Amino acid sequence: MKGLRLIATGGALPGRTVTNEELSRTVDTSDEWITTRTGIRTRHYCTEGENAATLAVAAAKQALQRSGLAPADIACCVCATLSAPDATPSVACQVQAALALPENRPALDVNAACSGFFCTARRWRAACWLRWAGGTRWLSARKHSPA
Numbered sequence: 001m002k003g004l005r006l007i008a009t010g011g012a013l014p015g016r017t018v019t020n021e022e023l024s025r026t027v028d029t030s031d032e033w034i035t036t037r038t039g040i041r042t043r044h045y046c047t048e049g050e051n052a053a054t055l056a057v058a059a060a061k062q063a064l065q066r067s068g069l070a071p072a073d074i075a076c077c078v079c080a081t082l083s084a085p086d087a088t089p090s091v092a093c094q095v096q097a098a099l100a101l102p103e104n105r106p107a108l109d110v111n112a113a114c115s116g117f118f119c120t121a122r123r124w125r126a127a128c129w130l131r132w133a134g135g136t137r138w139l140s141a142r143k144h145s146p147a
Contacts, residue, residue, distance in 0.1 A: 008069075010062030012055040015047040051085035053094040060095055071100050077107040078123050080116025084109060 019042050020031035034040055046055075056079055064071065079092040089097075092107035101107070112119040 008063045008067035010059040010064070010066065012058035012062070014044040014050050014055065016045040017042050018045055052079070052081040052083050053085055053091045053098075056081075056091055056095045057098040060099055064099070072102055074099075074101050075105055077101055077105065078110060078120040079108075080110045080112045080120045082111060082113050 020029070020034045020040070023034070023043075024030050031041070064074075077092045077096045079090070079095060081091055084091050086094075090107065090109040092109050095101070096103070096105070096107040108123075110116060110119045110123060
């Protein structure tokens with residue numbers, strides 16, 4: 001997208017790693033079948049106390065540290081997820097509060113899965129175009145795995 005520059009990323013993985021062999025105990029499959037068709041050997045599941053918001057906060061803290069930005073530099077917090085832990089407050093509002101982002105800046109969730117990053121980027125870009133965000137920084141976070 002023209003005018004969009006990625007300056008830092010952050011990431012967070014849930015605490016429980018599930019192997020194909022472990023998955024094959026509950027689903028009619030095998031490590032060989034999954035690996036040859038997808039290349040996937042493990043996946044990560046949330047543990048007790050982990051959810052889209054806690055993972056988003058951890059990833060956003062890492063991205064802020066890597067970018068050298070302060071929370072006050074964030075103009076808009078947009079989070080993409082299909083698995084928000086609560087209907088309200090939104091994941092974005094939980095991230096905004098946990099990172100002490102300015103409360104006079106927009107924070108909103110986007111209901112999107114695989115395309116979530118691109119959906120949030122387009123909303124951020126539209127917000128800047130409308131002068132809603134008033135700046136050039138945004139956060140995007142997504143969690144899509146079973147609890």
